Amino acid sequence: MFNDIGPLELVTLIVLAVLVFGPDKLPKLIQDVTRTIRKIREFSESAKEDIRQELGPEFKDFEFEDLNPKTFIRKQLDNDELGLKEIRNGFDLKKEMAEVTDAVHSRESDSSSSSSSGSSGGSIDMTKKPEKPREERPPYDADAT
Numbered sequence: 001m002f003n004d005i006g007p008l009e010l011v012t013l014i015v016l017a018v019l020v021f022g023p024d025k026l027p028k029l030i031q032d033v034t035r036t037i038r039k040i041r042e043f044s045e046s047a048k049e050d051i052r053q054e055l056g057p058e059f060k061d062f063e064f065e066d067l068n069p070k071t072f073i074r075k076q077l078d079n080d081e082l083g084l085k086e087i088r089n090g091f092d093l094k095k096e097m098a099e100v101t102d103a104v105h106s107r108e109s110d111s112s113s114s115s116s117s118g119s120s121g122g123s124i125d126m127t128k129k130p131e132k133p134r135e136e137r138p139p140y141d142a143d144a145t
Helices: 007-021 026-055 069-078 084-090 093-117
Strands: none
Touching (some): 007 026
């Protein structure tokens, strides 16, 4: 609950609480706050149990944390019924990228050697060709449309 509060912040909060409420009222205030938190937790747990009872026995192992989309997706992906782990393990991205780069580099060297010899020999020339000059468009006439 308070995982992101550092020791300096905790000391500052304690000193501030003593200054605001005074040392004589602070213990009573702490007891009231803990009692309220305890009641809220009990209310929450009883509401969860009521919902589980109303849903029936087929939802006996239902967890409300599963309603969080991140938790739901993580739980479904960890389930190996679909064989996703095999697919993930069988796909080696580095190997695939290395094969693609090798193929691209070999085609570039092949096309440069074929274009230097002058004959295409049925291979595709992938070198950049000079662009043809474009014709000028006629001016836009708003009244014509």
